[in-house]
Amino acid sequence: MLRNPELRTKPLGIQQKNIVVTCNYVARERGISKLSYIKDAEKKCPDIVLVNGEDLTHYREMSYKITNFLLKYTPKVERLGFDENFLDVSDMVRTRLNDPSTKEEVKGHIYGQGQKDDADSCTCGCHARLTVGTQIAADIRSALQEELGISCCAGIAWNKLLSKLVAGTHKPNQQTVLFPEHTFELMLSLEAVRAIPGIGHSTAKRLASLGIQTISQLQEVDQSVLTGEFGNSMAQTMKLLSCGSDQSPVVTTGQAQSISDEDSFRKCQDVEDVKNRIGGLLDNLLKRLEEDGRLPGIIRLTLRKLDKEGQWSKRESRQCRVPSHVFALGNNKTIAWYCVLSNNKTIQMKMK
DNA sequence: ATGGGTCCT
DNA sequence: AGGACCC
Known part of the structure; x- marks a missing residue:
């Protein structure tokens, strides 16, 4: 658009x-x-x-433009996929609170009732900080619209879990703040454990085997029950998440850790077809590698397969190190092929 | 399903 | 190398 x-x-x-x-x-x-x-x-x-x-080239470019735009406000920007970013704006909030011209007005929606009496119920200053957070979010969103033509939602809260969850409560192109009194309300509005970011398909299944399906069941279950199935660390984390507690910091994402290119290999009839398709993927990768400027340490070939019955794809991979002299020499593609196919590292593929 | 990514074990 | 998670 x-x-x-x-x-x-x-x-x-x-x-x-x-x-x-x-x-x-x-x-x-x-x-x-x-x-x-x-x-x-x-x-x-x-x-x-x-x-x-x-072809995700355009999305990827816009995605990094947005992240780089956000980095002008704070170095603490963490990407999640191509279209979400977490910002830790604590320092900006402190600065603005020290500025006498800062107002108490909340921008955007307030999650839950948002009654007047909320403002009195904390003594730690969190309401004032979150309120300034809503002003920062509004400023950033309007600058994003002006400068990049991008509209978005925002959630303002004191941890990543809650900011993500509350961001989804007014869509599209709106922002919502969560004041602490409404945390349980937000968590319980989700119902299924699967709705908690961090609890995926697999964990949800294992929880179901323990008879746990809803967030309130997870909140109330005895820790030792979870520890039995998941071990201490995961059990702890899940318990905390169910209550809206998330200790994880915003970690600056920085440069990509890996680049990849994929194809679903539909209508591939023989080995020639496969080689041609992989060759195309390699061409794209090598072009992006040049733009990136860094040299790869490892090359990996991955297959996604549908596991029987389920529609969930398993990944099977083979990898090897890239000899560092290779990319200085010119014939990238041959060498890349060598890396993919060397050392008996082949992958069995069933042709349909 | 598709075309990407992350980190942990 | 696989498994889990995210979009």
Whole structure:
């Protein structure tokens, strides 16, 4: 929509293979949901505009532009995927609180009732700090809109877990603050344990085997029950998360730890096809590697397979070190191939 | 499902 | 090298 503003008012879907992986809010009002099949989407909404989103280059570039923009405010910016960033603005809050011109006005939504009496219920100054947090968020969001044309949601809270959860309560393009009195309300509004960031598919299943499905069950279960299944550290973390407590700091993300390129290898008939496809992936990777400027230490080939019954993909990989002289020499692709295929590190693939 | 990423064991 | 998590 940024590159073609005419699409703003139209139902727009981003297509990868047979799937609408995401869509704009015009499309959502027409009943399109994320991860629906193209056929279903077109049935519901024949005039949907589809844009191919298999090449993530543009998203990745915009994503880093946004992160770099945020880094002008504070060095404490942590990326989560391509479209989320955590900011620790504690220092900015302190500075603003020392400025006599700072007001007490809350910007955006207040989670829960937001009654007047809330303001009296803390003696630690957290309400004042969070209130300034809402002003910082509003400033940053409006600058983002002005300078990069990007709209977004924000959640203001005193830890990452809660900021992420509260950010989702007013969508799209709105912000919400959580004052501490409403923490349990927010956590219990989630119902399923799976809704807690950090509790994924696998952990949710293991919890279910213990009879734990809801957040309140997790809050109330005896620690020792969890320790038996998950060990001490995970049990502790999960208990805390269920109560809205998250000790993890905002860690500055910095440069990427790895770069990768993928393809689903549909309609691959023989080894030649596979080689050609992998060759294409290598071309893209080597181009990005040049832009990055750093040299790789390890190259890895990964397969995603659907495990039987479930639709969840397992990853199988083979890796080896990249000889450091290789990239100075020129014939990158040959050497990259050598790395992929060397040392008997091959991968069995079943062709369909 | 798709095309990315992270960190821990 | 695999497993878990995230988007």
